[in-house]
Amino acid sequence: MPTPTPDAAPRRRDKTHYLYLAVIVAVLLGILVGFLFPGFAKGLKPLGDGFVNLIKMMISPIIFCTIVIGVGSVAKAAKVGIMALVYFIVMSTFALAIGLVVGNILHPGTGLHLNPADVKSVQKSATGSEGPVDFLLHIIPKTFVSAFTEGQVLQTLLVALLVGFALQKLGPKGAPILRGVEHLQRLVFRVLAMIMWAAPIGAFGAIAAVVGATGWAALKSLAVIMIGFYVTCLVFVFVVLGLVLWLGARVNIWHLLRYLGREFLLILSTSSSESALPRLIAKMEHLGVGKSVVGITVPTGYSFNLDGTAIYLTMATLFIAAAQDEPLSIGAQIGLLVFMIIASKGAAGVSGSGIATLASGLQSHRPELVNGVGFILGIDRFMSEARALTNFAGNAVATVLIGNWTKEFDREQADRVFAGHAPFDEATLLDEERSAPDEDGPAKP
Template identity: 35%
Template sequence: MKKLFKLPLAYQILIGLVLGIIVGAIFYGNPAVETYLDPIGKMFINMIKMIVVPIIISTLILGVAGTGDIKQLGKLGGKTLIYFELVTTVAIVVGLLAANIVKPGVGVDMSALSKGNIDQYVQTTEQVQHESFLDVLVNIVPSNVIQAMAEGNMLSIIFFSVLFGLGVAAIGEKGKPVLAFFSGVADTMFWVTNLIMKFAPFGVFALIGVTISKFGLSSLLPLGKLLILVYAAMAFFIIVVLGGIAKLVGFNIFFLFKVLKDELILAYSTSSSETVLPKVLEKMEKIGCPKDVVSFVVPTGYSFNLDGSTLYQAIAAIFIAQMYNIDLSIMQQITLVLVLMITSKGIAGVPGVSFVVLLATLGTVGIPLEGLAFIAGIDRILDMARTVVNVVGNSLASVVMSKWEGRFDEQKQKTYFQTTEEA
């Protein structure tokens, strides 16, 4: 037992994942699995959510106050949003091309597919569709910052933290005790993060066990072609597209995989980017990205740079159209790209965001919304892959922005690489 806990965290999480799959498969359809394991999984997710907001606020205030230059922050924000828009557009195009070439929905026997319940997503979509783009912009500015923190409204939290950090920098000496306080908060929360991560293998075991026991491995077979295509497209996007971007800025994408191996396995297992946000912030700073860049780019990316989600949405939309024998014209697919670009930004952070985006999008090009019920059963398995792409995309974005600003610390990267090699 002692040897098991001496294993690196990545291996412990993998063991939890495999055991969860085995338990879920053995006790498929048994409600006792959900009764006993679901609370464990929820406790782990809640513990992560508990620390995300304090970490973002403290690190962002420290980073912004350390910079203290509103023009520099404005430039960083503008460049970041342009980069996010370009990369997510490429992700949508890759998804459309993959679905049009492979045609995963052609010849699918709809009678062999089981329908999932998408009522909860329909209700959320109806609320979202009443919001205009201007409403989204207005909601970035919080009327009550405590409420924004309680709801985990990431963009509002970032907006407040940036202004607060600038205020601390502006008052000079008087702001030093405030900085000392938030520095202590950040260090404390990272210590708490490391403690919570020891519980990760149990959380992963519970979450994946419940998923497999609910849907079973057999639910994957009728939609196998879609599943394989989504995973292949995600791998292509990470290695070729993101790898190409990394090479352009003089960075190695495989080094990033090595740095974030624990976080990527955890993100994959839990289907949640939030579970790894604290450690991603910590590690990206350790490999050479400035604190203010990391603490701004990564959390903002969780709302504006969901590469994996947008890629999946494009594939899923074409899959459903093919399933119903609907031949979308080039203009309809261009419309789909434009609508996905806007919709995916407008409702970022909403639970089940990929389903909500698709529900808000499919009707614009005449695709039946009911088709989503056929892929609801394997959505969790697909979500695992798109979460990994989201994490890699946002982590790389912080490197790209640091390099673009000329502030990436190459020495830190070399030191981190040497340390990991020795370990």
Template identity: 35%
Template sequence: MRKGVIYLKKIRMGLTTQIFLGLLLGACFGYFLPEVGSQLKPLGDAFIRMIKMIVVPLIFSTLIVGIAGTGDFKKLGRLGGKAIIWFEVASCLALIVGLVVVNILQPGVGVSLPSIGAAAGANAAATAESFSISMHLLNIIPTNIVEACAKSDMLQIIFFSCFFGVAVAHIGEEKGKLIVDVCRCVCEAMFKVTHYVMMFAPIGIFAMISYTVGSFGLSMLIPLGKLVFSLYFAIIIFLCILGVIASAVTKLNFWHIFKVLREPLLLGYSTASSEAALPLAMRCLEKLGLPKQVVTFVMPTGYSFNLDGSTLYSSLAVIFLAQMYDIEFGITQQIMMLLTLMISTKGIAGVPGASIIVIAGTAASFGIPTEGIAIILGVDRIMDMARTFCNIFGNCIATVVVGLWEREIKREEIKHAYKNNFIEN
């Protein structure tokens, strides 16, 4: 009997393996039993809702600890400045990679617009017309922080948390320390809640993938397979280039960083939700040795201003629409489009359907019909999974780079933490 127990302990699967099995089994279940699989959406939604209930208190408490706990606002300003520089470099690279890949592979050539697409395209265009950059920037400031928390508006929560953190740091050491200690305890409690919720992850992912395949079928990939392939290929190229640049800057092997983050990356890919992977990604980076104040500041900020996957997709999709309508889109126009997207893709995380809105608005401004967006929406779920994966990994790379750039940690300490926490255990 004792030998049997020991054997079971040896074959016990890690969370990564469980999530991967849930992904594969869910796809098979949805394919062979589509009627049943298409009914499992509530189970998947329950998992996403449990994750979302963690995000707001976690982000609020970690930002307060990171800002008020630091106390050195010059240091915090340097940290933010270096983060913004890296975000801009990564965003520019993402736009260029998307542009190059879509021009070489030309996924829009030969694709016909379905007759049912006009209504969806018109709706996207109408939404894009109402999307104003000035109003969006104004919307960053919350009129009611409780309402912002209820809506999970990350930009408004971050804005308020930064002001609140600065205020806590200035109300006196004794009072401020009390609030910081409470937030630190809340943060630790939310990480424990994350651990509990993640036990449900394989079941939730199984249900979500079963619903996706059961409802839409694998056949939806056939007409737009070239577009899906182009996006996945572009994201792989982008992450490889970004990883090489980060490795050259930090002298670290980012393949090791990728292995450290395999659980949150797989979780984010399976659920197509960056929020689902945020708590776990932050926990992995802290186990890697990165200081809490760096992780708690750069990661939430990056989730609003460093959406590499969504940025890459925007440039690729606009050119795809131009190709589909056989519209000549010269190099000058493409450069102007890049400059437009550099601005319009910043801070879009809090806007529902943000990528589609940005694509529709950019396409319309360059005279490209927006009805074609309807055909993109048919495979948006599959592409959203890749965009989410890229967004998460891009922000994790940014956090490691900024932490080393700010000299908050030495690369030898990261290597030591990797060996102790992710190899020997």
């Protein structure tokens, strides 16, 4: 019996439509409560933290299942990984350059003559930062399962790659194991779908807390750098990434971002791109990108493709230096920020990781400036949102590009998805028709 086409298949009512409407309402209520009852609103922060922790709880098993299925099914994982890393380095360099240009044009912080002695407590958070060697050694987990129990993304990535390659070597004997991982993936995504119904509560608590703690004062005093940062991120996404996506895959950036609209809303409400990582994996597969490409490119990009973080570190560093009347030369800017990009690997999806990376970089290269990190804390939460959104957009674009370059991109499926003829299954977060397990082998591509 032929499989019905997406056009002919009856559409199930998407109940999650109401969920994301509730998220929007929760965000607006959170802003209102933050302004009217700031003291009460600050106490709501655990609601947002709790929701993000629930999402982070699912990251390791989702990455493990996705990578094992992708790598275990095909033999081109090494090619995909190398291609992705080269692309990440090139795009991070572009982001770094754009941030430097805009920062040197705007000169954020000039004329403030701030006294860093007022915020010495920030320096404590910068101590104990890892160097490049420690970072590489940290990728290796203490035990086979500690990567899952400690929630380390790069460690989980390493274990999953080893298991995936081992299944390749097993050949037909590894097919039953691969089918078992596919069933485990279904279970994991079903749990994630259940957790997503707590999104309105998490969004309300997170937004209310930051508005209650910050108010309008910090926004006014630091308006130049915040607005400049947002504009720079928009230019990077719609001009640089848009042009690269069109030239590299003939895909319209507007269509891709509209398709990922709910994920952007989730990131906006939680200020963490990690909260949308599982959904990005599922949606990229549904869009028509091969499992192996998605399984390698998305998790790796969350640690190495930090376009928004690169722009943030650039402008924040220039602001702190100028605000303390110690402007940096172009050579010093490049050297310091390249170190920061290296130091930030593995922390892209963690809310607040940008401020920690900024402090650790300054502590290592210009310790006399590290106290100035405290001046940017007032709006870091708002800048963190743009940072996470830009990182997420960059990883979505990278996945489509790598899929197209490796001929693992179903353009007809993408056209159906963009046209609304093949809606994403919000109930299971899995594309059952395109990836259902076969009785005699692994999932069908």
